Amino acid sequence: MSPRIVKGPRISFEEITKGLGEVFFEAAGKYADNICQIEAETGKTETFRSVKERSTRVAIRLLEIGIKPGDVVACCLKNSIDSAIPVVASLYINAKVASLDVLQSSRDCAHCIQLVQPKLIFVDEDAETLIENSLVEAGFDNVGIIIVGTSSKHKMLSEMLTPCATESGFKPVAVKDCHDTAFLSFSSGTTDRSKAICITHFGLLNKIALQIRAFKKQVVSMNCASLFWFLPVAMFTQAMISGGCRVLCPEFDVETTLKYIEKYKVTFFTMPPAHTYAMVNSKNLHAYNVDSLDLLLITGSPISPGQLTKMIQLFPNVFVTTGYGATEALGGVTLLDYRSCKGLLTSKIGSVGKCAPNMEIKVVDVETRETLCANKEGEICIKTPYSMNGYYKLDSSSAYDSDGFIKTGDIGYYDEDEFLYIVSRIKEMFKYKSWQVAPTFVEEVLEQHPNVKEAVAFGIPHEIDEFHPAAFVVLKEGAEASMEDLQEFVSGQVSEFQKLRGGIKIIDAIAKTPSGKKLRRENAQMFLKLQRNV
Template identity: 30%
Template structure:
């Protein structure tokens, strides 16, 4: 049974007014087929099951293949095993692994039990790992052999983690085997299996992590209903064309972007990490028709000289940061049969998508900015001082209301994150043109975007201040041709300290993961400019960085 729901007719009227605000951008009124059960795992399983033995996932490096039917069976077997082990609705279960064949079966199996899935970056260092795990407090952790080897000491030190399950057949001390879990029930099928009931609009399906201006990741709770709605939004990929993905699956873009492909019967070819030669070779070997990437990957691809046949590529989907016009031109030159370069704008808190280009936009020659507002979504631009909505071509903060909005942050009062009309305050600055295309021009939030990763200056500053030789510190992003932005540190040394730039860089490298390293250099200053209340004046730091930046 399906409930056909038309949104925005009743959801987005504000302040009891019956007329739409002419300054707002309204996405299409969205007719979604939302199952009456409202369970995200059941929704995905039903989509997978009808694809039978069609290929779903291919490892472009090892050439391992996984069918839709096998993905679904593994998920159901895992769910049965977890419930037998004692997993109950409301428990949290984590996955800390690189992209690999078992990942999505584990995701779907976990959610099928009524438990909450949390996806963790295996590249975190110990302090970061402890921080996010103390947010979600998972009862069980699934790990790849590599991630468990790297993090076992930290993971075992956390009292709330009761069991460790390793992907593959390899066993290490104090771990269980994933393969044994998915082989538990021989004749399992969708006919003799059912998920644990949930209340779709209330219950959390997934916790993912998003950095904020505090510098520390926050746990974003995404509901079953919002997750289904995200997958039901209009889809512009061609299911007949293989998609090459390198986006990490612990991130909302990789996780929900991939599930969207699956529920639309597409084929994903994935790589465990980005290697430029292997990436281009994979396009040739698997006749890749579509890629989803962040801008730094496109820049690297355009600069890479090779003789691989990449004529199969037709569509490029880019996200995480805006593309420059010269990059788009270079991409078109690199791929002779390219039909379109499409961009979108989204974030973890809205379950991925707020605006996007479509193939229809291409046909109408209306591709601009980061596209039009997504279905089921309303966007307004508000003046930074008055907080009143403004019209086209006027810059302000982007605020979003959508059917896919998060439930909230874990253990955080969310009242400051939403305005009195229920719009989420994104912290991004932009505008829209007369054709209602959205453009992103800056970030009110002070995050640095390094190759699509969000790097919070306050987090780096906090670590810098841990060093006994550093008195004060401020961090800003500076432009970088291939990475987008890199962090530059401004440092006030303690009296008598003789710390060097290289020593400070090395100190950060031991404390924080790779995207947060000080690639923009260190500038020694007499003081960090601040307001009377003590807030760092990053605008002045950015001006100082412009004078000295040679990148």
């Protein structure tokens, strides 16, 4: 069989060439009386008319304080009735939107701030101290802070929501080029820390417009993650341009999630594989009516075939599925649709599905970069008209091959029926739940300990969480440190997902190549062997 590029169905439609702010503004007028968002915990609802009005007022205030088209406005917000307003307002004035996460450490947050250099940050009241500390660490002392909630130190969002004399005549700022950046979505590079992925107006609007065609009715969607993650950004965009409703849930809990699905008649819910274990083990699942649910998408990291089967059995009347995606390609690259073929789950066990519409995939030899044929493992590369605009203020040339395909860093293959399978990762990154962990960053923290000579960090496989961060440490000659001391040292400086749950072991020497490069995979295997021998 000859090498080939695997292509999804080609679907033609009238492409959107306006900006997100313009499209959101028009849609809010069209769907004015539709419920746009529901705050799950409190039951508060808001119509598109209200979202448009509040966002317009904030947009006018942003212009008044000097925020210009093209400036970066960051948001560090939990899911709430107010969290969308600064985002929509920023898009109305054609500012770029970057989202931070309240669960980040100040060090990670500072790194993201340095990458995108925002003029202003909207901050959840619970994250006020986090952002203040992050700005100090980043060396930025001229960034404005607006608190969503209450504050005695900073301007509050509520002050920007009072009526404006000019609001009735307000029009969004038109984009000059629909291929300009709208969102900056943080993701991890292949071997290092976060990069800011440039999501374009054209890419996001048309990728979502394509996906909306698959839904037969108005969607009520729910996701427990913040807009720091790309999937919630995509779901937010879907609701805003189609008149759908978002149910805003701040965190995942099985009982609470099921209660919200029943109460608000959610039709589309997404979750990471790590949450499926709690769902499968729930004893009260059948106490809730989830008949409204049409689609349950499990994504963010791979799910085992056995676990996917359990979820399908748990929700027999729901399309429970998974796929493969990349933020650089604006989400879904493949989708596993087993409804079209009886026995697909067993005949294509472990597959992440077939190529999505208007998407191209090729598998190349890691060394020679030659395109491979079916059933040959290599690096997965993807191409789509909706892909990213590169990494913000960074040289992005190495992210693409000579044909314009994005290099994913994932190893896999496609079979003779063009179903894709993910085997491993070239990347040194690994995932704890849905969070990308950069081992080099954890190593940097460990090596700041006064008694540590060097360290190597890696992921240890975990049944539920995918990987747990772990490390080998070499102490300086004559120095002493306990594993508990080192754990405490790291925990005080990293985000929750970067903590060394897999453990720390003190050894005499780290396995390296002759040139001195740390052999991360070999060190991880040695760590597992030592664990088994304990």
